[in-house]
Amino acid sequence: MENLISTLTDTRFLVAVLAAVAAAAVVFTIGATFFSGNDTKKVRQRIRRVALEREKMRAEEMARLRGPQPESGPRTIRQQAGRDYMKNVVKRFSLEKAFVDAGTADALARAGYRGQAAMTTYLFARFVTPFVLFILAFAYLSLTVFADRPLWMNGIYALLVGLIGAYLPILMLKNKTQKRQQSIRRAWPDALDLMLLCVESGMSVEHAFKRVSRELAGQSPELAEELSLTTAELSFLEERSRAFDNLGRRTGLDVVRSVMTSLIQADRYGTSVGTSLRVMAEEGREQRMNDAEKKAASLPPKLTVPLIVFFLPVLFIVIISPAIIRVFQQNMSMG
Structure with missing residues (x-):
């Protein structure tokens, strides 16, 4: 017993024990770092797999909605080189800092363009379009219209054309967004009615969205695409x-945002989804009727100018022409 106590109180023994504890702590810390790194790596791999699965589901759904397409071969070396050239131009001139803001990705998504490839193409178009239009305008003005004018004057005119062309990609993006939103707005009341029928028949919200996207593929492929993408997000988010x-942010429509807000509140507070959809479907039908009445009420003012410019002159000619012809005939007979 005395030997054990003396051993435990020995300075060299205590130093050895403390050194062993310190070494174990170091080993444990290093091992925990490796294990946490593996966990982080696994999480990143899982996120990457989810993103790839999302893109795959979206591609399959879009292929199904668009119907059978002619078979196309794999991506050629020229196409790959072209895409790489766009990336190099965007990266070299730092176009993302110059043209991209907080709403650029949302604006592209509202037009139906998603992913980094669409962003690269958009930035490349905004950068290249002014130079291309400047060269074309300068060559056209110098060789045809203003061939006798000085080159500096043609250069000024071409520069103005290039400055106007700088907004051409923005205008094209807005035009695409308006057409897409118009298609979604027209088909949205029907989508609400179909969703209400699906939910009241016992389907879940995911299956209702999937079913409605199939039914509306012919009427509005844009809305069917958005609903299919929402179905995919509901499955893994x-x-x-x-x-x-x-969904409300991608469409950019107030009618869609209001319905999505109702669904979020129903899911958060446990209220009936069918009741929310029924109320929103009734409001959608009333809104459609109001829009139709507004268009009908706006027809008379819109028809006034064409009526005065095109219809009334022809009517006057038809009415007055016989009298004028008869007057000329009488003058000729008297002469």
Whole structure:
């Protein structure tokens, strides 16, 4: 017993024990770092797999909605080189800092363009379009219209054309967004009615969205695409409210945002989804009727100018022409 106590109180023994504890702590810390790194790596791999699965589901759904397409071969070396050239130009001139803001990605998504490839193409178009239009305008003015004018004057005119062309990609993007939103707005009341029928028949919200996207593929492929993408997001996102909010943000329509807000509140507070959809469907039908009445009421003012310019002159000619012809005939007979 005395030997054990003396051993435990020995300075060299205590130093050895403390050194062993310190070494174990170092080994444990290093091992925990490796294990946490592996966990982080696994999480990143899982996120990457989810993103790839999302793009795959979206591609399959869009291929199904668009119907059979002619078979195309794999991506050629020229296409790959062209895409790489756009990336190099965007990266070299730092076009993302110059043209991209907080709403650029949302603006592209509202037009139906998603992903980094669409962003690269958009930035490349905004950068190249002014130079291309300047060269074309300068060559056209110098060789045809203003061939006798000085070159500096043609250069000024071409520069103005190039400055106007700088907004051409923005205008094209807005035009594409308006057409897409118009298609979604027209088909949205029908989509609400179909969703209401699906939910009241016992389907879940995911299956209702999927079924409605299939039914509306012919009427509005844009809305069918958005609903299919929302179905995919509902299947893997942790919060269902994010999928609903993403749908409202991608479409950019107030009618869609209001319905998605109702679904988020119903999912958060446990209220009936069918009741919310019924109320929103009734409002959608009333809104459609109001829009039709507004268009009908705006027809008379719109028809006034064409009526005065095109219809009334022809009517006057038809009415007055016989009298004028008879007067000329009488003058000729008297002469």
